[in-house]
Amino acid sequence: MASWIRRSFSAPGLTQIPPGAGLAALQGRYGGTVMLCIDVSGSMDGLPILEAVRGATEFVTEAVEAHYQVGVMLWNTEVVALAEPSADGVAAQQLLAGVRGAYGGNFLIGPLSHCHQILDRATGDRVVALFGDGDLTPRAEVLAKVAQMKAENIRFVTRGLGPPAAREFAEIGSDEEAARVEVRSVDELAAGIASMAASLRSRGGSRA
Numbered sequence: 518m519a520s521w522i523r524r525s526f527s528a529p530g531l532t533q534i535p536p537g538a539g540l541a542a543l544q545g546r547y548g549g550t551v552m553l554c555i556d557v558s559g560s561m562d563g564l565p566i567l568e569a570v571r572g573a574t575e576f577v578t579e580a581v582e583a584h585y586q587v588g589v590m591l592w593n594t595e596v597v598a599l600a601e602p603s604a605d606g607v608a609a610q611q612l613l614a615g616v617r618g619a620y621g622g623n624f625l626i627g628p629l630s631h632c633h634q635i636l637d638r639a640t641g642d643r644v645v646a647l648f649g650d651g652d653l654t655p656r657a658e659v660l661a662k663v664a665q666m667k668a669e670n671i672r673f674v675t676r677g678l679g680p681p682a683a684r685e686f687a688e689i690g691s692d693e694e695a696a697r698v699e700v701r702s703v704d705e706l707a708a709g710i711a712s713m714a715a716s717l718r719s720r721g722g723s724r725a
Contacts, residue, residue: 548584549642550602552632553577553609555710556649558593561619565678565703569648570616572710576646577613579714581606585644588635589613592628593621602635623651626658633666643671646713650678652685663689674713676700 553576555569573589580587581604588602589609598616600608629645636643645666653659663673673691675698677683683699691698700709 548586549644550586550588550636550639551580551644551646552588552590552602552635553580553646553713554590554592554628554632554648556593556623556651557591557597557616557619557621558623558651559620560650563618565650565706566616566619568703568706569710570613572707572712574610574613575707575711576714577606577609579711583714585642586639590628590632591616592623592625593619594624594627596628596631597621599631602639623649624654625649626655626662629659629662633662633671636666636671637669645671645673646675647673647686647689648676648678648710648713649686650682652682653688660688676709676713678703678706678709 553573555573557566561569577587577589584604586602586604587606587609589598589600589612591597591599591612598612600612603609629647632645636645667673667690673689674693675686675689675691677686677698678700679702680699683695687695687698697712700706
């Protein structure tokens with residue numbers, strides 16, 4: 518089980534397909550909502566974006582298994598594409614399956630603000646899993662928005678491709694060691710993004 522979920526538990530597996538009315542209560546008690554935000558700016562074009570998608574696909578699978586509603590946001594200077602959080606992760610997987618390239622610059626504040634709006638509607642544990650290969654432009658606004666979201670008990674886990682990006686995204690201050698934020702090369706990109714599903718600090722038995 519991914520270590521970023523709030524608590525471990527044992528129970529019979531869910532057998533109802535589609536999920537029944539009790540699933541929302543189960544997620545509210547044990548899971549939550551996670552938004553996976555992937556940088557699709559021009560520097561990610563080619564192999565980097567394909568590896569990022571591969572890791573993101575694994576992340577979505579793990580989040581669903583952990584009873585989290587999971588959504589995916591692709592961002593550059595704006596929200597390029599969005600799959601709203603869902604319990605089965607189907608919309609997220611469909612969005613990722615359609616990604617073929619990357620383009621544009623990066624300007625994080627707009628996408629991050631939209632992510633905040635989505636999580637404001639959620640209950641339970643709320644998590645932003647954020648990946649980028651650039652900087653936090655515009656830095657002051659981004660860090661202020663992050664502080665606001667954290668004050669509302671929204672948690673962050675980040676990854677940056679290469680040392681400069683890792684330093685930038687480590688500034689967001691997730692509950693990890695700074696060394697875990699860095700994805701050192703494109704060869705490690707899929708594993709690095711997927712690892713976000715196992716690297717947020719467990720909150721034990723506490724409620725968000």
